[in-house]
Amino acid sequence: MKGWMLHHRQAAAQALRRLAGTPLNTLLGALVLGIALALPAAGEMVLANFQRLAQRIAAAPQISVFMALDAAKKDVADVESRLRKHPQTREVRVVPREETLKRLKDSEGLGEVLESLPRNPFPDAFVVLPGDESPAALEAMREEFAGYPRVEHVQLDSAWVKKLDALLRLSRLAIVLLAAVLGVALVAVTFNTIRLQILTQQEEIEVSRLLGATDGFVRRPFLYFGALQGLAGGLVAWLAVLGATFLLRGPVAELAGLYGIDFTLHILPLADSTLLFGLAALLGWMGAWLSLTRHLSK
Amino acid sequence: MIRFDQVSKRYPGGIAALTGLTFAVESGEMIVLSGHSGAGKSTLLKLIPAIERPTDGAVIVNGQNVSALKRAAVPYLRRNLGMVFQDQKLLHDRSVFDNVMLPLAIAGVAVRDAGRRVRAALDKVGLLDREKAMPVALSGGEQQRLAIARAVVARPAILIADEPTAHLDDATAADIAAMFHAFNQVGVTVLVATHHEALFAPYMTRRIVLSHGRLLA
Numbered sequence: 001m002k003g004w005m006l007h008h009r010q011a012a013a014q015a016l017r018r019l020a021g022t023p024l025n026t027l028l029g030a031l032v033l034g035i036a037l038a039l040p041a042a043g044e045m046v047l048a049n050f051q052r053l054a055q056r057i058a059a060a061p062q063i064s065v066f067m068a069l070d071a072a073k074k075d076v077a078d079v080e081s082r083l084r085k086h087p088q089t090r091e092v093r094v095v096p097r098e099e100t101l102k103r104l105k106d107s108e109g110l111g112e113v114l115e116s117l118p119r120n121p122f123p124d125a126f127v128v129l130p131g132d133e134s135p136a137a138l139e140a141m142r143e144e145f146a147g148y149p150r151v152e153h154v155q156l157d158s159a160w161v162k163k164l165d166a167l168l169r170l171s172r173l174a175i176v177l178l179a180a181v182l183g184v185a186l187v188a189v190t191f192n193t194i195r196l197q198i199l200t201q202q203e204e205i206e207v208s209r210l211l212g213a214t215d216g217f218v219r220r221p222f223l224y225f226g227a228l229q230g231l232a233g234g235l236v237a238w239l240a241v242l243g244a245t246f247l248l249r250g251p252v253a254e255l256a257g258l259y260g261i262d263f264t265l266h267i268l269p270l271a272d273s274t275l276l277f278g279l280a281a282l283l284g285w286m287g288a289w290l291s292l293t294r295h296l297s298k
Numbered sequence: 299m300i301r302f303d304q305v306s307k308r309y310p311g312g313i314a315a316l317t318g319l320t321f322a323v324e325s326g327e328m329i330v331l332s333g334h335s336g337a338g339k340s341t342l343l344k345l346i347p348a349i350e351r352p353t354d355g356a357v358i359v360n361g362q363n364v365s366a367l368k369r370a371a372v373p374y375l376r377r378n379l380g381m382v383f384q385d386q387k388l389l390h391d392r393s394v395f396d397n398v399m400l401p402l403a404i405a406g407v408a409v410r411d412a413g414r415r416v417r418a419a420l421d422k423v424g425l426l427d428r429e430k431a432m433p434v435a436l437s438g439g440e441q442q443r444l445a446i447a448r449a450v451v452a453r454p455a456i457l458i459a460d461e462p463t464a465h466l467d468d469a470t471a472a473d474i475a476a477m478f479h480a481f482n483q484v485g486v487t488v489l490v491a492t493h494h495e496a497l498f499a500p501y502m503t504r505r506i507v508l509s510h511g512r513l514l515a
Contacts, residue, residue, distance in 0.1 A: 003406030004406075006406050006408065006409075007406055010403060203387075203389065204389055204391075206387070207387045207389060207400070208400065208404060209373070210347070210349070210376065210381065210383070210387065211376065211377075211381075211400060211401045211404055211448075212373045212374065212375075212376035212377035212401065212404050212405065213373060213404045214370075214373045215370075217373075217404055
């Protein structure tokens with residue numbers, strides 16, 4: 001057991017020495033792997049931020065109820081009381097048409113357009129937070145509210161959440177596919193690096209075997225080399241994504257501000273970072289393993 | 299300790315390197331293996347650490363049938379043998395110290411113990427003051443002594459050497475021969491293939507003579 005630990009420590013140290021012994025090659029290798037990994041990692045960073053944003057905007061489904069433009073105050077009050085009495089509504093917020101007009105007049109760009117209109121184009125509206133958020137209940141409520149007198153339109157705000165959710169799932173799939181393709185590239189690059197290593201270490205391998213080295217002893221430094229090079233590639237990718245996050249943070253916050261959203265771009269989440277490092281090391285190890293199996297003479 | 303039983307070795311193409319060899323080497327013996335070039339000396343030595351396998355017959359080392367040994371078991375056999383190769387097989391990208399360290403690293407000897415044993419082995423062959431040198435900076439005789447230090451550092455019970463005095467001047471060759479005798483004196487079984495039998499004559503060793511792959515004496 002002690003000897004086994006010693007062998008692993010020595011193999012890791014030897015792999016590190018080989019990496020340090022050819023700094024330019026090591027750097028170039030890490031850059032190639034890093035840039036390949038940076039693509040899916042950056043995609044994942046963007047996606048994670050989108051998800052965070054989507055969750056904040058659409059924490060719960062809403063039902064928007066719009067009255068007819070010419071509905072009387074009495075009709076509005078009537079619908080409000082019916083909504084409030086409805087057993088499945090948790091909260092009913094009244095959005096009077098005057099308030100909507102004022103809010104949009106104050107906002108950037110729309111003020112002048114609205115000034116020029118002869119009358120208020122906005123209807124009175126209600127935002128209803130349903131008690132039961134199941135799709136069937138929501139749909140039932142939508143139909144029921146639409147039947148109330150003087151109600152012009154009922155909108156289920158969960159519809160766009162569903163679309164966004166589907167879009168995010170599709171993006172995640174695209175990133176996984178991209179990562180898989182680039183993962184194969186990483187294995188191929190490591191495969192070739194290790195092939196060249198085996199060629200240059202041929203003498204050492206032969207002598208070690210003559211002196212009683214097991215296959216494990218011969219292979220271990222190469223496996224560590226592959227894993228470490230993969231890890232270095234992962235680190236390069238992580239740093240690249242980190243740099244991009246900080247560079248984009250200002251402009252993204254500015255853009256979000258224009259839409260009235262307070263949003264800060266977050267760095268790659270810890271779980272995704274761990275996954276990136278783990279996968280990079282594992283794929284490097286796999287590339288080395290395949291190369292050893294193929295190129296190491298028995 | 300080592301026993302050959304009706305051992306034959308044919309290389310692909312039908313060339314018979316060894317034919318029907320039977321002999322035994324007792325523990326603590328020193329054997330000089332001689333014969334003309336191409337008589338099969340190197341092939342015979344390569345059968346002991348299972349570098350080559352016999353086509354027929356059995357090679358028994360320490361009671362173990364080497365000729366039938368599984369591939370995975372071969373490394374452990376080799377760790378019990380000290381070998382000096384004809385072409386030395388030193389690693390030229392590492393120091394004298396690290397060359398001698400290699401067998402101990404392979405066997406998983408703890409680093410501190412290993413350092414002590416490497417220096418002891420270098421001391422025995424008179425290279426203690428050259429431990430940091432690279433092999434290329436050593437003379438022919440020093441390189442041969444380095445190869446011997448590497449062969450004995452793991453304290454093997456059997457030491458095998460293939461032409462250890464080739465390309466050396468007479469005085470240096472005599473030193474090397476004396477060194478093998480000294481190892482034999484402390485109980486190591488020594489098997490040396492050489493065509494400089496005269497160098498070993500003073501030690502009254504047993505001779506095994508090969509001619510065209512057959513035992514002469």
